[in-house]
Amino acid sequence: MDKILVHGGRSLEGQVRIGGSKNSALPILAATLLTKEKCVIDCVPDLSDIHYMLTILSQLGAEVERASGVVQILAEKIRTEAPYEIVRKMRASVCVLGPLLGREKKAKVSLPGGCVIGDRPIDLHLKGFEALGAKVTVKGGDILLEASRLRGARINLRGRQGPTVLGTGNVMMAAVLAEGETVIEGAAEEPEVVDLADFLTAMGARISGAGTQRLEIEGVKELHAAKHTVIPDRIEAGTFLVAGAIAGKKVTITRTNPRHLEAVLTALTTAGFEISHTEESVTISPNGSRKPLHLETLPYPGFPTDMQAQFCAMLATRHGTSVVTETVFPQRFMHVAELKRMGANIELSDHRATIHGVEQLSGAPVMASDLRASAALVLAALPADGVTEINRVYHIDRGYERIDEKLNSLGAHIERVKA
Numbered sequence: 001m002d003k004i005l006v007h008g009g010r011s012l013e014g015q016v017r018i019g020g021s022k023n024s025a026l027p028i029l030a031a032t033l034l035t036k037e038k039c040v041i042d043c044v045p046d047l048s049d050i051h052y053m054l055t056i057l058s059q060l061g062a063e064v065e066r067a068s069g070v071v072q073i074l075a076e077k078i079r080t081e082a083p084y085e086i087v088r089k090m091r092a093s094v095c096v097l098g099p100l101l102g103r104e105k106k107a108k109v110s111l112p113g114g115c116v117i118g119d120r121p122i123d124l125h126l127k128g129f130e131a132l133g134a135k136v137t138v139k140g141g142d143i144l145l146e147a148s149r150l151r152g153a154r155i156n157l158r159g160r161q162g163p164t165v166l167g168t169g170n171v172m173m174a175a176v177l178a179e180g181e182t183v184i185e186g187a188a189e190e191p192e193v194v195d196l197a198d199f200l201t202a203m204g205a206r207i208s209g210a211g212t213q214r215l216e217i218e219g220v221k222e223l224h225a226a227k228h229t230v231i232p233d234r235i236e237a238g239t240f241l242v243a244g245a246i247a248g249k250k251v252t253i254t255r256t257n258p259r260h261l262e263a264v265l266t267a268l269t270t271a272g273f274e275i276s277h278t279e280e281s282v283t284i285s286p287n288g289s290r291k292p293l294h295l296e297t298l299p300y301p302g303f304p305t306d307m308q309a310q311f312c313a314m315l316a317t318r319h320g321t322s323v324v325t326e327t328v329f330p331q332r333f334m335h336v337a338e339l340k341r342m343g344a345n346i347e348l349s350d351h352r353a354t355i356h357g358v359e360q361l362s363g364a365p366v367m368a369s370d371l372r373a374s375a376a377l378v379l380a381a382l383p384a385d386g387v388t389e390i391n392r393v394y395h396i397d398r399g400y401e402r403i404d405e406k407l408n409s410l411g412a413h414i415e416r417v418k419a
C-alpha cells in the first residue's frame, strides 16, 4: 500500500492540464452496454474506479480495449449478472443496473455496502425502475430487476436530500429503450448528467431537458454505435484551484470548463483570490487579503459537496472564522479529525463545521479516508510546516490521476513511497 509524503512550504506556480471527468466517465462507460455496436469513448481518466468499471463490463461479456485515454467497447453479447467481488469495490457499479434493465429487461447486481461519507441508499434508483415496470427484489445481498417490458412513466426522483445524480442517470439509461415517453421530474442538473444524455443522444436516444430538473425521454427500439469525448473533471479542476489558493503564486488550469465551476470560482473570489478565465482555462492568484466564507453544499449549480473537504483545508489557515454546512452528505466530515491532527481549529456540530483559521498547520501522519477527504489532506499539507505522511493513498488514486506528479510539476515536493 503506497503512502504519500508531502514536504510542506513550497510555493506553486505554472500550468496543469485537467483530465476527463471520473463521474461522467463511469455512467457513460456503463451506457455502452445499451448497444451491440462498438462505442469509442475519449478522455477517459486513468483511475482505479475506471479500471473497476471496465473490469465489470468485461465480466458482463463486453470486449474492452484501452489505449491512452481512449476506450473502445463492443458489448455484442452480454450477461446480466455482475459479480460481487468487483461490484463491492465501487459504489458506482450500480450504474450498470439501468443499461442491463433497458437492454435485457433483467439484471442482478450486488447491493452496494456502507460508505464512509454516509448512508448512501439507492431507493430512488429502484423507485424509478419500478415506475418503468420492473419488479425489484433484494435477496441475498443482490438487487434483482426483472420486467417483461418497460413502459414510459412519470417519475419524481427528488429525495429527502435533493436530486440524485447516478439515480437520474440510471433511470434515464433504462428509459431510453422503454416503450413510449418517460418524464423524470426532480432530475439532477449536474454537468455529468448532461454529458451522459449527450452520449445517449449520440447513440440514437431521444432526450430533452438535460441540465434542468425535468427530463423527457422518448423511448426508441435500439441504440447504435457512437463516439464521445468525456467532459473535463470539474472536481479535479476545483481541487487544483484550491491548491493554487493555498500555496500558489499563480496557477493556471487548462482543458477545463469554467461554466461548470461557477460556484467554486465565486467562493474563491469571495475568499480573497483573483480569478481570471478564458473559454478553457482558469488562473488563480493571491491578492493579499484572505477572507472567511459561509459555504453550504448543494446540488448543482450550488457549491459541490465534492469540493467541501478541499475548502475546509483552505479555510483552516489564515481566513478568519468560516462556517461550512454540508447538506448533501451530512456526515461527510472525515477530514476534520485529520486536519485537527495538523493543528487546525475546527468545531463540528451536526452537519456544520466552524473553522477558526490558524496561522499555519504542521505536518503530521494522517489517514486518507474517502477520496475528497484525502485530497484535502494533500492540499492542507502543501503550506504546512514539515512533512505530512498520508496513508491509504489508494483512496486518492480512485479519483485523481497522478495528483503527486501534477502538483510536483507546479513546484510541490511530494514523494510516493511503499508503506
Ligand code: EPU
Residues within 6 Å of the ligand: 022, 023, 024, 026, 092, 119, 120, 121, 122, 123, 124, 125, 126, 159, 160, 161, 162, 163, 164, 165, 166, 167, 188, 305, 306, 328, 329, 330, 371, 372, 399
Ligand atoms: N440519495 C437517496 N436515495 C437514492 C440516491 C441518493 O436518498 O436512491 C441521497 C444520498 O444519500 C445523498 C443525496 O441523495 O444524500 C445525493 O446523492 P446522489 O445520488 O446524487 O449521489 P451519487 O449519485 O451516488 C454522485 C457522485 C458523488 C457526488 C454525488 C453528489 C458519482 C460516481 N458519484 O454520487 O461523487 O458526491 O453525486 O454530487 O458520480 C466523489 O466523486 O468523490 C463522489 C462521492
